[in-house]
Amino acid sequence: AQKITxxxxxxxxxxxxxxxxxxTYDTSDQSYGLFWYKQPSSGEMIFLIYQGSYDEQxxxxxxxxxxxxxxxKSANLVISASQLGDSAMYFCAMREAxxxxxxxxxxxxxxxxxxxx
Amino acid sequence: NAGVTQTPKFRxxxxxxxxxxLCAQDMNHEYMYWYRQDPGMGLRLIHYSVGExxxxxxxxxxxxxxxxxxxxNFLLGLESAAPxxxxxxxxxxxISGANVLTFGAGSRLTVL
Numbered sequence: 732a733q734k735i736t737x738x739x740x741x742x743x744x745x746x747x748x749x750x751x752x753x754x755t756y757d758t759s760d761q762s763y764g765l766f767w768y769k770q771p772s773s774g775e776m777i778f779l780i781y782q783g784s785y786d787e788q789x790x791x792x793x794x795x796x797x798x799x800x801x802x803x804k805s806a807n808l809v810i811s812a813s814q815l816g817d818s819a820m821y822f823c824a825m826r827e828a829x830x831x832x833x834x835x836x837x838x839x840x841x842x843x844x845x846x847x848x
Numbered sequence: 849n850a851g852v853t854q855t856p857k858f859r860x861x862x863x864x865x866x867x868x869x870l871c872a873q874d875m876n877h878e879y880m881y882w883y884r885q886d887p888g889m890g891l892r893l894i895h896y897s898v899g900e901x902x903x904x905x906x907x908x909x910x911x912x913x914x915x916x917x918x919x920x921n922f923l924l925g926l927e928s929a930a931p932x933x934x935x936x937x938x939x940x941x942x943i944s945g946a947n948v949l950t951f952g953a954g955s956r957l958t959v960l
Contacts, residue, residue, distance in 0.1 A: 778950075
């Protein structure tokens, strides 16, 4: 069974600095997808970034990048130039064999990021 | 464009009562999901549907039932609510072939 581990319950970062949120995963599949979602205090789930297991390049979306280390089974989220609005819960998630009929997306427990002014 | 809409947003139940959460999406998505979110545990999949008239169990299906009579609606039912079902419930949907889920705003349920 797939498993997602986020070891940092809470993180602090100074505004304008970069921060890395850790995520490790466990799967025996070769084909899988990794996701990061943001949940602000208002509660909605906002998709940030996606990385496929066969993608050779690390995914980037604006200030977000995913540091994908396949051999170590890690998919850390890097937020550059932190802003106050980045304060939120961040969830790492994985779905095996994306594109097929696997619908079981598993989420980590989340990391609460607080950006200090 | 409303996206995914969940009703109600808040509900308080007594143990043993029943209720239904409604999820509606206007994006013509084939796949729909119900998750629950509990502190320290992330989101866990309850049930999902790959199309109208079909449903399947997820990671934590016990105590819940679902129905997908129309493509745009996915209902989550609690027949006899228990305090352990106090949680925030999220509905999500995606189009076939896409990886990203679109979530609703969540429904907070408290069972006393």
